[in-house]
Structures are given as structure tokens and as C-alpha cells.
Amino acid sequence: MPEAPAPPRPRRTGRGLAFGAAAAACGVFVLALGYLIPPAEAVVSTDRLGPDQGEPVTEYLDRARETLTGPDDGDRWALVSFTEYRPAAVLRERVGGIRVGQALYQVPLPRVATPLIAVQTPDSDTALRRSGTDAAWQLADRRRYVTAERTARILDVAIARLRDDRACSPGVVVRAPLSRLRELAGRPGIRAVQALPADAVAGRFAVEPLLPxxxxxxxxRPDDGPIPPA
Structure with a gap:
């Protein structure tokens, strides 16, 4: 019995040839565009305020003072570290009329590690006065997801003390000209003022205050001590 004839091969029409040529041209264009416009690089910020781990305190204080030198008097972001922990109610008094961008909180408990909380403070005294309560709300939201008993108890104590407006702020982040920052550094109760370069961008730098x-x-901070009552 004779074999069935093979089915005819489909003919490549002019439309198919045109489509293939267009696709190839598009691929060449994309490849060329990739060479002409390289992919955007990830933005990496190295700006940081505060002492480095293992840095002697005196060296940090000297380094902070050095950042306040120079003739330029444009606004700078700066970390203000206090000599003692302060409650939210007196933060404005500590820094005068300088704009405060962040209020920092870290509840002091002997030999107990507590979290650092940064509260954004729009340019208003009301936001600054309530920043301790806002820090407590941040911790309360975090507390909902904690299952470890010790961590949960630490957060409970920290939340209670922040809501009571205890002295829990080691410092603030401010924005002001160098001349005003130098004046602030000389005030009683201010341990250090460290300024960033003029081109530092808000929200693009790390902050770790010098704790009192x-x-x-x-x-x-060591974390082997007993947790006190709230």
C-alpha cells in the first residue's frame, strides 16, 4: 500500500517575514538601548549620625565638634545628644527655637536592652510634646507580634513609661545653620551636637544617639538584668 503523501509545509508569507524582521529589529534596538542607557544603580547612603560601635566617647565628642566648623552657614541636619534622658515635655526647652525633625526615645533600664524609637515631628510644638506618646504607640504596635516573654515584658515597661512621659529621650535630630548648632552645643544639658554635610537628604541617613x-x-547595652515593674 503506498504511503500517504506528507502534508505540504506551510509557506512563509510576506506578513510572517515582516513580523519576524520587526521582532529582530526590536530586539536589536532594545539591546542597543541597554548599552546606551545602563540600568539605574541602587542608591547607597553612607551618612550616619552618632558614635560608631567600639568608638571611645572622647573621640566621638571630638569628631562631633569638628563637624560644626567651617564658614558655610547653610542649614544642616544634626544630632543633639543630651547629658541626661529627658521627657517629651521639656524637649523644646532643651533646644530652643531650632527646628526638630525627629524626637528619639530609648527607655533607660539598667542592664536591659530597649529599642530605639524615632518619632517624626513636623515643625510644630504640639507634635514635639506628644512625641513620647507617639513612641509608645509605635512600640504597642510592635508588641502585638512579640511572643518571647522577656521581650514582651520589656516592651510593656517601655510603653508604660513613655505614656507616663518619663525621662526617656537621649536626644533629637534638628535642622539649623552651623552658627546656631555651635551655639546649641554650648548650652547646659547638651553633651554633643554632630552635623551632617550640607547635601545630606532627610530620611537618607542613619541615627544612633550617644546615650547618657x-x-x-x-x-x-547588656541585656542580662532583671526587668523592673512599669
């Missing part, structure tokens, strides 16, 4: 009870050299 920080170890020397600076290191992590």
Missing part, C-alpha cells in the same frame, strides 16, 4: 549612660567605648 552609654558604655565607654560605645557598645551594645
Amino acid at each position: 549612660d552609654s558604655s565607654d567605648p560605645v557598645g551594645p
Whole structure:
């Protein structure tokens, strides 16, 4: 029995040839465009305020003072570290009329590691006065997801003390000209003022304040002590 004839091969029409040529041309264009316009690089910020781990306190204080030198008097972001922890109610008094961008909170408990909270403070005294309560709300939201008993108890104590407006702020982040920052650094109760370069961008730098009870050299807070009652 003779074999069935093979089905005829489909003919490549002019439309198919045109489509293939267009696709190839598009691929060449995209490849060329990739060479002409390289992919955007990830933005990496190295700006940081505060002492480095293992840095002696005196070296940090000298380094902070050095950032306040120079003739330029444009506004700078700067970290203000206090000599003692302060409650939210007196933060405005500590820094005068300088704009405060962030209020920092870290509840001091002997030999107990507590989290650092940064509260954004729009340019208003009302936001600054309620920043301790706002820090408590941040911790309360975090507390909902904590299952470890010790961590949960630490957060409970920290939340209660922040809501009571206890002295829990080691410092603030401000924005002001160098001349005003130098004046602020000389005020009683101010341990250090460290300024960033003029081109530093808000929200693109890290902050780790010099705590009033920080170890020397600076290191992590020990976490082997008993948790006090709220």
C-alpha cells in the first residue's frame, strides 16, 4: 500500500517575514538601548549620625565638634545628644527655637536592652510634646507580634513609661545653620551636637544617639538584668 503523501509545509508569507524582521529589529534596538542607557544603580547612603560601635566617647565628642566648623552657614541636619534622658515635655526647652525633625526615645533600664524609637515631628510644638506618646504607640504596635516573654515584658515597661512621659529621650535630630548648632552645643544639658554635610537628604541617613549612660567605648547595652515593674 503506498504511503500517504506528507502534508505540504506551510509557506512563509510576506506578513510572517515582516513580523519576524520587526521582532529582530526590536530586539536589536532594545539591546542597543541597554548599552546606551545602563540600568539605574541602587542608591547607597553612607551618612550616619552618632558614635560608631567600639568608638571611645572622647573621640566621638571630638569628631562631633569638628563637624560644626567651617564658614558655610547653610542649614544642616544634626544630632543633639543630651547629658541626661529627658521627657517629651521639656524637649523644646532643651533646644530652643531650632527646628526638630525627629524626637528619639530609648527607655533607660539598667542592664536591659530597649529599642530605639524615632518619632517624626513636623515643625510644630504640639507634635514635639506628644512625641513620647507617639513612641509608645509605635512600640504597642510592635508588641502585638512579640511572643518571647522577656521581650514582651520589656516592651510593656517601655510603653508604660513613655505614656507616663518619663525621662526617656537621649536626644533629637534638628535642622539649623552651623552658627546656631555651635551655639546649641554650648548650652547646659547638651553633651554633643554632630552635623551632617550640607547635601545630606532627610530620611537618607542613619541615627544612633550617644546615650547618657552609654558604655565607654560605645557598645551594645547588656541585656542580662532583671526587668523592673512599669
